[in-house]
Every structure is written in structure tokens, then in C-alpha cells.
Amino acid sequence: MSLLAQTQPMYWLPPDYSTHGWQIDQLINWMHVFMAVLFVGWGAFFTQCLVKYRYRRNPTALYEPIKAKASKVVEAAVVVIEVVLLVAFAIPVLAEYKNDPPKPEDNPFEVHVVAQQFAWNIHYPGPDGKFGKRNPKLVSDANSNPLGLDRDGDPDAKDDIVGNNEMHLPVGRPIIVKLTSKDVIHSFSVPMLRVKQDTVPGMEIPVWFTVKEGTSSDAIRETMIRTVAVPAAGANPRDFVLWCTNNIAVEDIKGSDGTVIVGKGREPSAEHLEALQKAGIGEIRVAPRHPVEIHCTQLCGITHYKMRGFVILMPPDEFETWYAEQAAGGDEFIEE
Amino acid sequence: MSGGHHHDHGGGHHGHEPALHGHHHEPGFIGKYLFSVDHKVIGVQYTVTALVFLLVGFSMMLIMRWQLARPGEAVPLVGSLLSQLGITHAQTKALTNEGYNMLGAMHGTIMVFLGVVPLAVGGFGNYVMPLQIGAKDMAFPKLNMMSYWVYLSGGIVMMASFWANGGAAQSGWTSYPPLANTALSGQTWWLVGMVLLITSSLLGSVNFIVTIMHLRAKGLSMWRLPFFVWAQFVTAFLLLLAFPPLEAAGVMQLMDRVAGTSFFMPEGLIVSDKPTAWTGGGSPLLWQHLFWFLAHPEVYVLILPAMGIVGEIIANNTRKPLWGYTTLVYSIIFLGFMSFIVWAHHMYMTGMGTALSTFFQATTMIISVPSVIILTCFIISLYGARIRYNTPMLFALAFLPMFAIGGLTGLPLGLAASDIHLHDTYYVIGHFHYVVAPGTIIALFAGIYYWFPKVTGRRMSEFLGKLHFWPTLIGMNMVFGPMFFVGIVGVQRRLWTQTDYQLGQMTQYWVVFSSVGAAVLGLGQLPFIWNFFSSIFAGRKAEQNAWEATTLEWAAAPSPPPHGNFLADPVVVCGPYEYSVPGSPKDYCPQCQTSEA
Ligand code: HEM
Ligand SMILES: [Cu+2]
Ligand SMILES: [Cu+2]
Numbered sequence: 053m054s055l056l057a058q059t060q061p062m063y064w065l066p067p068d069y070s071t072h073g074w075q076i077d078q079l080i081n082w083m084h085v086f087m088a089v090l091f092v093g094w095g096a097f098f099t100q101c102l103v104k105y106r107y108r109r110n111p112t113a114l115y116e117p118i119k120a121k122a123s124k125v126v127e128a129a130v131v132v133i134e135v136v137l138l139v140a141f142a143i144p145v146l147a148e149y150k151n152d153p154p155k156p157e158d159n160p161f162e163v164h165v166v167a168q169q170f171a172w173n174i175h176y177p178g179p180d181g182k183f184g185k186r187n188p189k190l191v192s193d194a195n196s197n198p199l200g201l202d203r204d205g206d207p208d209a210k211d212d213i214v215g216n217n218e219m220h221l222p223v224g225r226p227i228i229v230k231l232t233s234k235d236v237i238h239s240f241s242v243p244m245l246r247v248k249q250d251t252v253p254g255m256e257i258p259v260w261f262t263v264k265e266g267t268s269s270d271a272i273r274e275t276m277i278r279t280v281a282v283p284a285a286g287a288n289p290r291d292f293v294l295w296c297t298n299n300i301a302v303e304d305i306k307g308s309d310g311t312v313i314v315g316k317g318r319e320p321s322a323e324h325l326e327a328l329q330k331a332g333i334g335e336i337r338v339a340p341r342h343p344v345e346i347h348c349t350q351l352c353g354i355t356h357y358k359m360r361g362f363v364i365l366m367p368p369d370e371f372e373t374w375y376a377e378q379a380a381g382g383d384e385f386i387e388e
Numbered sequence: 389m390s391g392g393h394h395h396d397h398g399g400g401h402h403g404h405e406p407a408l409h410g411h412h413h414e415p416g417f418i419g420k421y422l423f424s425v426d427h428k429v430i431g432v433q434y435t436v437t438a439l440v441f442l443l444v445g446f447s448m449m450l451i452m453r454w455q456l457a458r459p460g461e462a463v464p465l466v467g468s469l470l471s472q473l474g475i476t477h478a479q480t481k482a483l484t485n486e487g488y489n490m491l492g493a494m495h496g497t498i499m500v501f502l503g504v505v506p507l508a509v510g511g512f513g514n515y516v517m518p519l520q521i522g523a524k525d526m527a528f529p530k531l532n533m534m535s536y537w538v539y540l541s542g543g544i545v546m547m548a549s550f551w552a553n554g555g556a557a558q559s560g561w562t563s564y565p566p567l568a569n570t571a572l573s574g575q576t577w578w579l580v581g582m583v584l585l586i587t588s589s590l591l592g593s594v595n596f597i598v599t600i601m602h603l604r605a606k607g608l609s610m611w612r613l614p615f616f617v618w619a620q621f622v623t624a625f626l627l628l629l630a631f632p633p634l635e636a637a638g639v640m641q642l643m644d645r646v647a648g649t650s651f652f653m654p655e656g657l658i659v660s661d662k663p664t665a666w667t668g669g670g671s672p673l674l675w676q677h678l679f680w681f682l683a684h685p686e687v688y689v690l691i692l693p694a695m696g697i698v699g700e701i702i703a704n705n706t707r708k709p710l711w712g713y714t715t716l717v718y719s720i721i722f723l724g725f726m727s728f729i730v731w732a733h734h735m736y737m738t739g740m741g742t743a744l745s746t747f748f749q750a751t752t753m754i755i756s757v758p759s760v761i762i763l764t765c766f767i768i769s770l771y772g773a774r775i776r777y778n779t780p781m782l783f784a785l786a787f788l789p790m791f792a793i794g795g796l797t798g799l800p801l802g803l804a805a806s807d808i809h810l811h812d813t814y815y816v817i818g819h820f821h822y823v824v825a826p827g828t829i830i831a832l833f834a835g836i837y838y839w840f841p842k843v844t845g846r847r848m849s850e851f852l853g854k855l856h857f858w859p860t861l862i863g864m865n866m867v868f869g870p871m872f873f874v875g876i877v878g879v880q881r882r883l884w885t886q887t888d889y890q891l892g893q894m895t896q897y898w899v900v901f902s903s904v905g906a907a908v909l910g911l912g913q914l915p916f917i918w919n920f921f922s923s924i925f926a927g928r929k930a931e932q933n934a935w936e937a938t939t940l941e942w943a944a945a946p947s948p949p950p951h952g953n954f955l956a957d958p959v960v961v962c963g964p965y966e967y968s969v970p971g972s973p974k975d976y977c978p979q980c981q982t983s984e985a
Contacts, residue, residue, distance in 0.1 A: 060894055061894055061895070061897055062877045062891065062894040062895060063873060063877075064873070064876055064877070065809070065876060065877070065878075066877055066878050066891055075805070076805055076806060076808055076809055077809075079800075079803065079805050079806045080800055080806045080809060080810070080876070083799055083800045083803070083806060084800070086799075087796040087797070087799065090760075090792075090796065091789075091792055091793070091796060094763070094764075094767060094789075094792060095789060097767060098767050098770065098788065098789065101767070101770035101771055101773065101775075102770070102775065102785070105706075105770060105771070105772065105773040105774060105775050106775055106777070107774050107775055107776050107777070110772075110773070110774045110775075111774070112774065112968060112975075113706060113707040113708040113772060113773050113774040113967060113968040113975070114708055114771070114772030114773070114968070115708060115709065115967070115968045115969055115970055117709065117711055117712070118711070118768070118771055118772060120711070120768050120771075123712075123761075123764045123765075123768055126760070126764060127757065127760060127761055127764065130756075130757065130760050131757060134753045134756065134757075134799075135753070137753075137799075137803065138749060138750065138753050138803065141803075141805070142749060142803035142804065142805045142806070143742075143746055143749070145805040146742055146745065146746075146803075146804045146805045147742050149805065149808070150741075150742050151742055168658075169659070169660070188656040188658060188663065189663075191658050191661070192661060193661045194661060234657070234658045234659075235566065235570070235657055235658060235659045235660075236564075236565075236566045236567040236570065236659075237564055237566070237567065237672060239737060239811075239812060241812075241878075241880065243809065243877075243878030243891060244878075246808060246809055247808070248737055248808050248809070248811055248812075249737060249739065250737045250738045250739060252654075252672060252673065252738065252739065253566060253654050253656075253657055253672065254654025254655060254656070254657075254668075254671075254672070255654075255739065257739040276890070290458075290461075294459070294887045294893065294896070295893060297887065297888055297893070298888065298889075298890070340890045343890060345889055345890055345891070347878070347879075347880045347889065348880070349737075349811065349812035349813070349880040349881075350564070350812060351489070351559065351560045351564075351567065351882045352567060353489075353558075353567060354485045354486055354489065354558070355485055355884075356489075356882060356883070356884075357485070357882075357883040357884040357885060357886075357888070358888060360888060360889060
């Protein structure tokens with residue numbers, strides 16, 4: 053399968069950059085061990101019976117029911133293990149995830165997300181730390197006011213920062229995300245941070261998490277470099293285009309005469325193909341532009357599949373700089 | 389089939405005879421095959437209709453699987469045709485986003501409500517259950533007929549919705565508001581279709597319950613009922629109790645859409661940059677509660693009849709009594725009860741508090757225990773057996789590990805903490821398909837091979853049966869197995885393509901593999917279709933008791949059974965699975981003594 057060769061296959065849980073995620077992973081892994089043991093146990097007995105009690109091999113079937121102590125043991129074991137998984141793992145993990153909001157002294161950073169078909173609006177309070185009121189009557193994508201902030205009348209809203217699909221976050225600091233939706237139900241999911249929460253119109257639901265210290269999107273990108281084969285001239289460019297989507301070249305890709313075909317940080321696409329083929333380049337190295345993605349996991353309409361956002365993880369100081377720049381650089385930025 | 393004259397009218401040992409038996413004239417063609425009140429004809433009508441719908445639902449999925457493996461490329465064969473319905477793009481002939489959502493929503497709806505339930509309950513239940521309890525017909529034959537026709541109308545409305553303005557429903561088989569409320573008119577058709585389908589099931593379920601309670605043959609106590617009848621009995625209660633809330637919810641959503649009510653609509657919605665007309669004050673989550681209050685029991689409606697079928701076939705082909713019959717019966721009753729208090733495990737991500745989720749996690753773990761017991765009983769039944777590997781048995785045996793995978797993978801979804809990562813990913817799709825496709829569908833195939841000789845008087849080809857079995861088993865695992873791995877990586881479901889996402893790109897190889905599996909599965913059905921039709925006319929003639937079985941449909945009724953089912957009233961003398969009784973001349977002792985083959 054040519055696809056296998058070109059992508060970097062992933063087989064199990066994706067990497068996790070949150071501080072709480074290991075507990076979820078541990079639960080998932082233990083459950084699969086438990087499931088596998090049960091399945092193999094059943095399966096062994098099952099296959100043994102299938103072979104041993106074939107029609108020809110066994111002249112008479114057993115009428116009296118066997119006393120199967122084993123079944124009682126299996127059932128009791130299942131109950132015990134499930135109780136342990138539930139009481140010792142599932143309930144405490146969930147309680148920690150849900151019932152322990154970061155305390156003010158931990159200096160949490162709060163950000164609001166308003167989902168809409170088919171984008172994530174990210175709302176930061178700006179330097180004053182206060183969120184402006186969102187007034188449904190003022191909402192207008194057409195006037196670049198997707199959140200309905202009253203920039204003139206509401207002092208809290210004046211310095212608010214509004215982003216689109218790109219959520220910049222500092223690592224190592226508790227994050228509180230308050231989620232809601234303008235229209236239908238969406239679901240805010242960041243698999244690589246083990247976070248998922250539906251966004252329900254008419255409700256504001258918080259989630260909180262902390263990103264592991266020392267990570268950043270730039271560092272994660274380095275771990276996700278893949279090679280993509282350049283198809284021969286005339287061959288179907290399908291796979292090349294697919295595997296380059298949302299990826300960027302990790303180095304300048306140069307022709308033999310030294311001209312840059314795809315610059316470092318740019319997304320290779322079909323239009324580069326001819327030049328790449330002419331230069332005899334067989335494969336290129338790319339990596340995700342923003343490796344940590346936001347998925348919408350609730351069917352939300354026609355282009356639900358495109359409702360993709362990014363979490364951009366930054367070291368705290370870098371984040372502060374970025375934040376200050378955004379606040380200074382005008383009241384709003386809309387990327388992409 | 390012979391006419392309706394020979395059955396005697398003295399019988400009614402339980403009081404009332406069904407109204408049907410009051411008249412004596414031979415029904416004409418229309419009365420006999422079309423608007424028949426005979427449970428067997430209705431059973432066959434249900435079976436054939438449901439099989440057609442299963443094929444339709446599967447074909448939709450083949451188109452979707454093409455798109456998933458080859459995103460944005462022209463759909464082969466039917467690409468041009470479908471562009472007239474907006475399912476494919478007018479120029480590129482590739483599946484449109486709307487088309488994908490339509491096919492997805494309709495696949496789910498068709499498979500569940502028009503395929504599996506009608507086949508398992510309307511088809512097998514209707515045909516086999518009265519025969520197994522020694523009844524001449526259902527308690528309310530006219531209600532039975534009505535149930536079929538209401539079902540068929542529901543199906544026609546569903547299919548017709550593809551021609552509605554904007555096409556068929558696109559909000560998933562779950563139809564969550566506000567999305568469903570704001571959707572185009574296909575959603576209204578969907579709701580009308582659902583109301584019809586629910587009504588049909590309600591009519592059917594009342595009939596099943598009354599029939600099993602009142603029309604059992606003499607000597608057939610509840611504890612002598614075949615396991616299949618028990619399964620149908622519990623299923624009927626589930627349908628009766630779970631469907632009304634959804635029917636109400638369906639009507640409420642319909643009112644929200646057409647009459648301006650606001651049951652499910654909160655205040656201040658802004659859709660496509662415009663405020664909506666709903667006054668608000670409603671709750672979108674209310675729908676989810678009502679929907680899942682039905683839809684969780686519904687999964688047991690999908691699985692219990694399958695377990696019933698597997699139980700019959702295992703007992704018959706191990707040539708020994710089903711191990712733990714009483715335990716099995718108590719387990720399914722318990723399952724039935726419990727299935728009403730686990731629904732919110734589908735809603736962990738809606739922002740539910742930990743107290744509530746603890747409750748639903750606990751009930752979900754509890755409900756897994758009877759499933760484990762049922763599976764264990766079936767497997768222990770094989771111990772000391774004398775296994776005949778015929779086609780029905782192969783399918784019945786395959787059900788066991790497949791259902792095990794489906795059931796076990798429900799556990800990580802049942803715990804809210806692990807569900808944080810897995811909810812609404814392909815893991816879920818893998819999980820429930822292992823229950824309903826390699827699980828239930830495989831069991832339904834087993835049932836078709838098993839009861840075909842009873843219905844037609846002819847056997848299906850064993851060779852073709854095996855040629856159907858292996859690609860089906862392999863194809864199903866190729867389709868659904870990879871979904872666990874795609875899901876565990878974190879790829880969400882209901883995507884037109886996953887290749888825009890990093891995690892999706894890194895698991896796309898599985899998607900391609902899975903689509904190849906779907907093709908294998910599709911090709912594997914050809915021997916079945918050929919076998920099914922050719923055997924009706926040219927199959928080897930079957931004796932009355934083609935499988936040397938103990939239960940009444942084989943022991944007491946001719947193949948095919950005449951109108952009125954039995955030549956003489958059967959009198960039951962023992963339990964359902966007296967196989968290999970020591971000292972008995974044959975290796976099976978039928979439940980009744982009259983009318984031996
Ligand atoms: C046997 C062949 C089948 C195949 C290849 C198949 C494949 C699929 C796939 C790939 C999806 C996910 C689509 C998506 O998320 O975009 C899906 C969804 C679904 N399937 Fe199947 N399926 C099969 C049989 C069944 C059966 C027998 C049932 C039920 C009895 C069923 C019920 C559903 C439901 C309820 C959904 C969810 C629909 C929704 O998202 O609203 N499927 N199927
Ligand atoms: Cu969305
Ligand atoms: Cu459920």
C-alpha cells in the first residue's frame with residue numbers, strides 16, 4: 053500500500069502533551085489488557101471445543117450439564133476487575149478532571165471559545181483580564197464581529213483579542229477554556245491534550261487542563277517530520293497533495309541550480325510538482341504546520357469535516373510577547 | 389402452500405381463537421400474498437423487505453467508503469446518476485459534503501430501523517415465534533398486517549426524502565437539535581418516517597407480548613419456551629416501553645420545525661450570521677435524553693433476537709441442551725431492565741456532572757455482566773458437544789467472538805474518563821458495528837440458513853453457504869477492525885474525509901484497507917443472493933424436520949407450514965432442548981408427541 057510508505061503511520065494513542073492525560077491513557081491501556089485477557093481466555097476455550105468436539109470425533113454429546121466452576125470464577129473476576137477499574141481509576145480520574153478547577157493562586161489563564169458552523173472563535177480578555185460581554189444582537193461575521201462585542205460601549209471589550217481557529221496557549225500554566233456555541237452543538241476536542249467537551253448553545257461549559265512544561269508546538273513539529281514521495285511526471289499527484297495538506301517544508305527545497313522551489317515553512321502543493329519533478333527530487337521532508345489540532349467531534353453540518361482548529365503551544369515568555377503584540381496591534385486579528 | 393381449510397377449530401385451549409379463524413373461504417391471491425393476515429406471509433414480507441433495505445444501506449456505505457479511501461474522486465458506476473439528487477457533484481461526480489451526510493444519516497437509519505429490527509423481529513419473530521409456541525397465528529393478525537404496511541410506508545417516506553428539497557436528512561441517525569431543527573426539509577420527512585416506523589414497532593410489540601402470553605400450546609409453560617421466544621418476548625417489552633418517548637420527541641421536533649415551537653431550541657441562536665426565528669427557552673439536551681432513552685434499549689432490540697437465533701442453532705448443532713438455559717433467560721430479562729438506566733453513557737461529553745456520570749458508569753458496568761454471562765453460557769454449551777459444522781452453525785459460532793469484541797470494546801466507552809478520548813471517534817463506530825454487523829447480521833444470516841427449509845420446503849446449498857460465510861467473516865473484520873485503531877489515535881467520525889487532519893493522515897492507510905474490506909464483503913454477498921433465489925426453486929427438498937430439531941416449528945409443523953400451521957394441535961411434554969438424552973433411540977426428543985415426521 054503506497055500510502056503506508058508515505059505517511060508516518062500511527063498505531064495507538066497519539067502523543068499526549070497534557071499533565072492529566074497519562075491517567076486517561078493508563079485507564080485505556082489497562083482496559084485493553086483486561087479485554088485482551090478475557091478475549092484470549094474465551095477464545096482458547098472456544099477453539100479447543102471447536103476442534104475437540106467435532107461431529108466425527110465425539111460419538112455422543114454430553115446430556116448432563118457440566119458443573120462449570122470456571123464460569124463462576126470468570127464472572128466473579130470480571131465483576132471484581134470492573135469494580136476496580138471503576139472505583140480505583142475511572143471515578144477518581146474523572147473527578148480530578150471535572151471537579152478540581154485551577155485555583156486563583158495558580159494563576160490560571162482563561163480563554164473563551166465560541167463555536168460556530170464551521171469555525172472556532174477564540175476570545176481572549178486582553179491586558180485588562182476582563183472579558184467583554186458578548187451581545188447576540190451585535191454578532192455579525194460580515195462586520196468582523198463574530199462574537200458580538202461592543203468595542204465602543206463596553207470598557208471590558210475594548211482590549212479583547214479575538215482569534216479564529218488558532219488558539220495560542222502558554223505551556224505549564226493552568227488553562228481554563230469556557231465553551232459555548234452560537235448555533236448548533238459542536239464538540240471541542242484536542243486529542244493530543246486529551247480534552248473533549250461538547251459546546252452547547254445556550255450553555256457555557258468550562259474545561260481545564262495544563263500543558264506539560266517544556267513543550268511547544270515548534271518542538272512537537274520536530275518530532276513529526278515525514279517524507280513524502282514526489283510522484284513521477286504524469287502520475288497521479290493525489291497522494292502527494294493529500295500528505296502535504298497542512299504541512300510545511302522543514303527546510304528549503306532547492307532545485308539543482310539552487311533556486312528555492314518550496315521555502316522552509318511553506319506548504320508544498322500541486323503547483324510545485326512540475327519544478328520538483330524537473331529538479332529530479334524524489335522525496336521531500338515536511339511536518340505539520342500546527343501539530344496540535346482541534347477537532348470538532350460532533351456532526352455540525354455540511355462542512356463539519358473542515359471544522360479544524362489549532363492549538364499553538366508556546367513557552368510562557370514567548371506567549372506573553374505574542375499576547376502583548378496582539379493587544380497592541382489593533383483590536384482584532386483574523387487569520388486564515 | 390395448501391389452503392386454509394384443514395385446521396380444526398376445537399382447539400383454543402387458552403380461550404379465544406384469533407379472529408382470523410372465524411372465516412373459512414380461501415383467500416384470493418391478494419389476500420394470500422399481499423394483504424395477508426397470516427403471520428408466515430407477513431414474516432416473509434418483512435424478511436424480504438428488510439433484506440432489500442439492508443442491501444440499500446450497505447450500498448450507501450460502499451459509496452461512502454469509496455469517498456473515504458479516494459477523497460474527492462468520481463464515484464464509479466453510479467456517480468452520474470447520483471448527481472441528479474445532489475449526492476454527487478454535477479461536474480466531478482465525487483460525493484458532495486451534503487451527499488456524504490445524507491448517505492451517512494440514511495445508512496444509520498436504514499440499517500437500524502428498516503433493516504435489522506424488521507428482519508430480526510418482524511421477519512424472524514413473526515415467522516418463527518408462533519410456530520415455536522404451537523400457535524396457529526398471532527393474537528391479532530390484522531394488527532400484524534397493519535404493522536407491516538405502516539413499516540413499509542415509513543420506509544417509502546424515508547427513501548422518498550432523497551427527492552425532497554435539499555435531499556434526505558443530513559443530521560445523523562441521532563438527529564440532534566439544533567442542527568436537525570435548522571436542517572432542510574429532508575429532516576421533516578425523516579421525522580414523519582420515524583413516527584411511522586415507531587408506530588409499526590409498537591403495533592408489533594403488543595401483538596408479540598399477547599401472543600406469547602396467551603397462545604402457547606398445551607403443556608408449553610414459560611420455562612419450556614425456546615430461548616428464541618424468550619428473546620423475542622423481552623425484545624417486545626423493550627420496544628413497547630422505549631419507543632413512546634422517542635415518538636413523543638419526534639413529534640416535538642416536528643413541531644419545532646413546522647409549527648414554531650421551541651422545545652429543543654435555546655435563546656439567541658445565530659445560524660449563518662442571522663438570528664433564528666425560534667423564541668428559545670428550550671433545551672437541546674432534552675432531545676438527547678429522549679433519544680437515548682430509546683436508543684440504548686434499541687441496541688438490545690438489535691442484539692437479543694440475534695442471541696435467540698444463536699441459542700437455537702447452537703443447541704441444535706451441538707446436539708446437547710443449551711448450557712445454563714435458566715441463567716440465560718434471567719440474564720436477558722436483567723439486560724432488558726438495565727437497558728433503561730444506562731442511556732446517558734452516550735452523553736458524558738455534554739457537560740454532565742460527576743455524580744450523574746458516576747451513576748451511569750456504574751449501571752453501564754453492571755449491564756456488561758449479563759452479557760459476559762450469556763457469552764460464557766454459549767461457549768460452555770460447546771463443551772462435550774457433537775458439533776455439526778453446517779452453514780447455520782458456522783454463522784452462529786462466528787457470532788460469539790464477534791459479539792465478544794463488540795461487547796468488550798463498549799467498556800472503555802462506558803467509563804467517562806476513557807470516553808474523553810474515545811467519544812465520537814471511529815472507536816465508537818468500530819464498537820457498535822462489531823455488535824450489529826459481525827454480531828447481529830451474522831446471526832441473522834445464521835437464522836436465514838437455519839429456517840429457510842421450513843419456509844420454502846427446500847434447503848440452501850451448503851457449498852454456496854460456505855462460500856458466503858468466509859468472505860463475510862473476513863470482510864467484516866477487515867472493514868471494522870481497523871476502525872478501533874483509527875479511533876484510538878483520535879480521528880473523529882462522520883467526516884467526509886479525514887485527510888485534512890494530521891491524525892487522519894497518519895491513519896489513512898487503515899481507511900483504505902477498510903474500504904478494500906467493504907469490497908470483499910460486498911462480493912461475498914453474491915453467493916448468498918444466488919443461493920437464496922435459486923434454492924427457492926431448485927434447492928434440495930427438505931424434510932419436515934430438516935435439522936433433526938426438538939422445537940415445535942420443526943417437530944410439529946410441515947415444511948412449509950400450511951395456513952393454520954399445524955395438522956393437529958401439538959401438546960408439549962418437555963423442555964426445548966432435549967438432545968442426546970441417555971437411553972433414547974435418537975439423539976433428539978421433540979418437545980411434542982403429535983405429528984412426528
Ligand atoms: C455491513 C456493512 C456495514 C458497513 C460497511 C458500515 C459502515 C459504516 C461506517 C464506515 C460508518 C461511519 C460513517 C461516518 O462516521 O462517517 C457507519 C455508521 C453507522 N452505521 Fe454502519 N456499516 C455497516 C452495517 C451497519 C449495520 C448492520 C448497522 C445497524 C444495525 C449500522 C448502523 C450504523 C449507524 C447507526 C451509524 C451511525 C450513523 C450516523 O453517524 O448517524 N451499520 N457505518
Ligand atoms: Cu462543529
Ligand atoms: Cu447505550
